[in-house]
Amino acid sequence: MIKIRAFKKNELFLMSLVSFCLFVFAQLCQASMTSDSALTLLKEGNLRFSQGKLSSPNQDIARRTKTADEGQKPFAIVLSCSDSRVPLGLIFDRGIGDIFGIRVAGNVAGTDQMGTIEYGVEHLGIPLIVVLGHTKCGAVTAVVEGEHAHGNLEKLVEKIVPAVKKTKKLFPNLPEEQLVDKCAMANVRQVIHDLKTQSPPIKKAIEKGELKIVGGYYDISSGRVDWLDSLSENGLRKGK
Numbered sequence: 001m002i003k004i005r006a007f008k009k010n011e012l013f014l015m016s017l018v019s020f021c022l023f024v025f026a027q028l029c030q031a032s033m034t035s036d037s038a039l040t041l042l043k044e045g046n047l048r049f050s051q052g053k054l055s056s057p058n059q060d061i062a063r064r065t066k067t068a069d070e071g072q073k074p075f076a077i078v079l080s081c082s083d084s085r086v087p088l089g090l091i092f093d094r095g096i097g098d099i100f101g102i103r104v105a106g107n108v109a110g111t112d113q114m115g116t117i118e119y120g121v122e123h124l125g126i127p128l129i130v131v132l133g134h135t136k137c138g139a140v141t142a143v144v145e146g147e148h149a150h151g152n153l154e155k156l157v158e159k160i161v162p163a164v165k166k167t168k169k170l171f172p173n174l175p176e177e178q179l180v181d182k183c184a185m186a187n188v189r190q191v192i193h194d195l196k197t198q199s200p201p202i203k204k205a206i207e208k209g210e211l212k213i214v215g216g217y218y219d220i221s222s223g224r225v226d227w228l229d230s231l232s233e234n235g236l237r238k239g240k
């Protein structure tokens with residue numbers, strides 16, 4: 001017969017001490033999240049997603065309750081397109097309270113998007129901004145094809161026009177699908193430039209070494225994000 005013995009006082013003390021140390025360690029890890037470690041979490045999550053090996057962290061009831069009671073401490077801001085094939089939490093395999101997401105057609109940075117990002121940087125202390133474009137983007141394709149937009153959409157797509165004009169000039173003979181890819185990547189670079197130059201709080205946080213901005217390009221077919229630092233200006237992977 002198995003006999004369950006009671007824990008001795010010193011064993012209980014030791015267990016409490018270990019739990020306390022783990023708690024403090026977890027808090028310190030969260031507090032000391034750097035731009036690079038935040039990017040690593042996104043890269044690892046996207047690798048799991050693209051390989052179909054989701055671990056679905058921070059998606060349970062305990063996490064929901066914790067973030068509701070204690071507030072949010074997301075580690076990355078992601079500005080992406082509203083396209084339904086680009087679900088942020090899923091493609092980075094993250095959960096509740098991890099990603100501060102801003103979604104808008106063509107992942108442009110107008111006043112509202114920039115203000116939202118500034119809130120994330122200044123008030124939530126988020127160390128990383130990702131501007132994420134994607135393949136087969138409808139907004140970019142519409143501008144490449146010269147479609148006329150009406151209403152409020154017209155103002156939105158105007159922000160994509162400079163990147164498309166510049167890219168068409170550089171690559172006048174490309175087939176449309178490749179041209180759309182290059183325009184979408186140029187648009188990501190344009191948005192990063194706008195964030196760095198048009199937002200004083202973002203500029204300040206970068207200068208203090210508290211913030212990094214990176215560009216990503218999501219392939220809606222493979223599920224993989226290519227990071228623009230691994231792509232050359234013409235959109236080809238370096239070394240290929």
Ligand SMILES: [Zn+2]
Nearest residue numbers: 081083137138
């Ligand atoms: Zn899109």
